[in-house]
Amino acid sequence: MSKLPLIVGFGGINAAGRSSGFHSYKRMVSDVLTDQDMASTWQDLAHRMGLSEGSASDPEVIEAIKAGTLVRRIESFDPDSLRYQYKAALNGGQETISFSLRKSKMPSRIPENWQVEEQGSKVKITVTGELNALLEDRVSFPVTSGGNIPTGFEPSKLYNSRFHPRGLTLSVYGASDALNSLGLDWEEVLKHIKPDEVSVYAGSALAQIDDHSLSGMLAAPLTGGRVSSKMMALSFAEMPADFINGYVINSVGTTGTSMGACATFLYNLRQGMLDIQQGHSRIAIVGNAEAPVVAEVMEGFRVMGALAEDAQLKALDDSDTVDNRRACRPFSSNAGFTMAESAQFVVLMDDELALEIGASIYGSVADVFINADANKKSISAPGVGNYVTVAKATALAKAILGPEGVKQTYVQAHGTGTPQNRVTESHILNEVAKTFGIDNWPVTAVKSYVGHSMSVAPGDQLISSLGVWKYGWIPGIKTIDHIAEDVHQSNLNILTDHHFAGEHGEDYKAVILNAKGFGGNNASSLVLSPQQTMAMLAKKYSNEKISAYCNKNEAVSLQAAANDKAACGGEETIRYHFGENVMDETNVEITADSIILSEFAKPIPLATENPYADYS
Template identity: 45%
Template sequence: MTALPIIVGMGGINAAGRTSFHQGFRRIVIDKLNAEARQETFVGLATLMNLLTSQDGKLVDQDGNVVDKADVEQQFGEEILAGTLIRKIENEHFDPDATPWQQKLTMDVGDQGITFETRARDLPKPLPRTWKVTELEEKRVRVEIAGEIEVKHDSTRDNPIKAAGQLPTGFKPASMYNSRYQPRGLQATIFGAADAIHSTGYSWNEIADKVSPDEIGTYSASVFGQTQAEGVGGMMQNRLKGERVSTKNLALGLNTMPTDFVNAYVTGNVGTTFTSTGACATFLYNLKAAVQDIQAGRIRLAIVGSNDCAITPEVVEGFGNMSALANEEGLKKLDGNGIADHRNTSRPFGDNCGFTIGEAAQFIILMDDALALELGVNVLGSVADVYTNADGIKKSITAPGPGNYITMAKSVALAAAIVGEESIQQRSFILAHGSSTPQNRVTESLIYHRIAESFDINNWPVAAPKAYVGHTIGPASGDQVAMALGIFAHNIMPGITTIKKVADDVHNERLNIATEHWDCHNMDVAFINSKGFGGNNATATLLSPDVTLSMMEKRHGKDKMASYEEKTVAVEQARATYQEQANNGEFQLIYRFGDGTLMDDDITLSTEDIGVTGFANKIQLPKNNPFNDMI
């Protein structure tokens, strides 16, 4: 039998808020929620954004006043809505109206020249040819300059790109644990991984004790590494700024760090460790590896994720100079009113002028169906498979190609084989890459149109989370997975409310690209699609909780499912406890710095197995020759 990878937990953070318990999804569709869910969402965001804190079971504002949950929206609703989703770049990242840079300046010193004194050790090497140096006392020198001198002077510029999908205003992961000057993306990784684990209703050790240590895996990556000053940003900039490169800059900037941080500081994993980078499809690339390992029986438990927090002047300028990002001039031209709408810069499948960068960390917990049954965990959905295909020969490395036709067609065909043609025709939807570029809206919609023709699908719902949270690069398809699970749970299909209408060149004859959120019936399948730079195409087939539970019952029988249902009661209580704590701002971040460090003496060896201190089960060593027919 092929094991079915079940999604039993999810966590993280993006511009819409916390991922667990669908907070981020609820923020996006806030106007479609019932009163109870709406209130819970506003309370959770208020504490996430440090507008309120929980003290002795009561919510308290920054002035120490007690605030009733029913009054949170009235008092803080406008601030919460303004401080989430895509918005003008906040000074925490950089000032888009006055972005720092070094202006080159050539000065003619005139007939009198320039004379100054300094310490001898501060002289540049080699000396400029126009400098004359005279030694003075106490290791000082006098410098006389004639002719011209070139200098670089601190300056600012008006950045043409001013909006991004930023983490909620006031969210400070560094203050939640001893972050030790770690880059923002790794702080978000610690938050996201812990959030995902707690959302299962179990501690990590409680789950891990049910399997062998080598049946656990961590699959994660970032695309840019960590571009802030604490990571590769510092390594690249510090010497040019007259500062030293730290011992941490290079190491913390590696794109493997999300995986390494989860292993070393969150789970203590000694099993499979995996990092794959596939541009905008990075989350799905890592998900594919985990899914294949679970299906093959190599692992039984996985944490899968990605982070990118790269809202820096350098990254923004890099994309901007490729004409990839929506800029002020383009937005003003689109709307024709001389105003750039920073809330609605990302407009998938509408009249648009480029994508909007975002930041996020997204993680999910996967396990095989037998382990899910044994533990009674909550089933959020399952992953039937993930397909990745390249584009072949290109003229431009960033241009789209045929690979996405292959990934989408395979995913839809697989779903039809599992749930039947009627399900994909009536109860499936697409979480589109939807980057918000003029080229993407045409090429991606054409793929969906042609696939819909092939499988006789009409009015195929298409949602696009980048309209709300921006393009988070590595974790972008994790944002899409989170939205898909929200749709399964709430039966609300998010429209693309940042556009007034679908663009005329979009191939939407068979698609339902709505401009408003709408209530949908129970869905069976979600297709998570990603089109990455360089030809990194990926599509995942996600099955709904109802479909997943039905498949589990068919495989394991009604008696085992009845036992499973009994176990879910205690698990749901634990999940509800964490949900309440998280909504009150009590996130219980897991950061095991040096806690349980393993030494040589913690390993016991025999010809049969390996024992590791702290793990309940031993690792069995291979005994069979897999190539017996070749010997």
């Protein structure tokens, strides 16, 4: 029997706020939750944004929180004053051009039309003819909408993050938040498993791309900057996993990242799921971090026609002003997607270990399906692969839940807010709904709240889904006021308002997360509710085992709640252990059947039997 990968912890940060404690989810549905439910979330955001040290119940503070969260005007750079340089050939006509430079700034190759005269520590240069130059300017960027993390919050200030790219500071924060949500001490958890029974699959589809990493390194020779020794190393796409292993969890287990454009989180989720199902690992930390709200990166997407530009949004609204808050409009009249930053991580655990240590169960990953598009006319155009992944996920839901149970599912759509996506994805979902006898399949799209975080986008969907099974509301697409005429919806219920899903979301036994990545990277995952997961565990394990688990979980749940309460008040643990408990060759003992590492309680077994004996 395959082991069921249970979701026992989750954390991160996006435009809606902190993920653990369901706070980012609660921000999305704040208008339907009670004041009591929202109090801790307002407090958490007020602290995080530097707005209040108290209970954050002041209406003015709450309004400031709302203004500084979700999709809004870009804050990571000034769209009205973006630095830009133009190439120019200066010519003094019949006269020469003269200027002074420090000797240290002189080019190594002196142009033939330069006359150089030393003047102490400087030189006077006289140019005859043309002088090639770069002229600095300030321009307005055509896109002003983005999904920055909450205004004023800087994860880099919470630990010693000197010269870390923003994507890596988000990774450290997100992984720490996920571990804090466990309600279990990580070092104690490690005592229950072998050192190599932890998998970490985490990365960034666009790699690290700010001034401290790839972008700064490539631009330095042309902008007068300096390439540091860290830039190249910290630019790699798998660096979030490397940081988590080396500085957060002290792991010698399996590591890496799979990359599939905007479906990347689900690619990594599949890797972690398979490791647990096959018994290769007992714990898998899965996630992604992306910080692409960078003008140069956004320009690349803009010239492809992918982003919603201000002029287009104004035209949609017949207005002279841009509505940044409503920039992303899935399944409605729209213009493009909205770039966002985010970090999301989940902790998966095999069912036996979770019951043994009393870990909280937020749901389980039934499967992740990945399929390509086959032959294409354009690498960026959608294809047939997503029909395959959605159909597979839905068929599995029917196999697990039955022909009536499959109707108790809903869809977290990719929902980018582009004209092409609204047609192609709605057709896929509608055809699958018809095939499986689903008459009114609920469909939502959380990018309307937090924007498109590229590789992390399915992680934003998953974290939102876990909140549904806590507070009972599926977030509706509230940035739209109508469904576009070309959207297929005969068997769909595209939610334009929050949809009540039962007291703890019990009306829905599972959710399908859907992602359509650039280049034909399609992925769909079936995630089961905590109630459905517990029902399945009750069939596998005895009543005594389940009862013992529930008793253990009481203390774990209390500790997780205490960790969340502390974080809301500004006392959260950021795990970053640089240079601590470092092992070298003196800490390794190798025998014929095991490896013993000094910092771990249990040895790593080595193979003693031929796994391919049947072929010998």
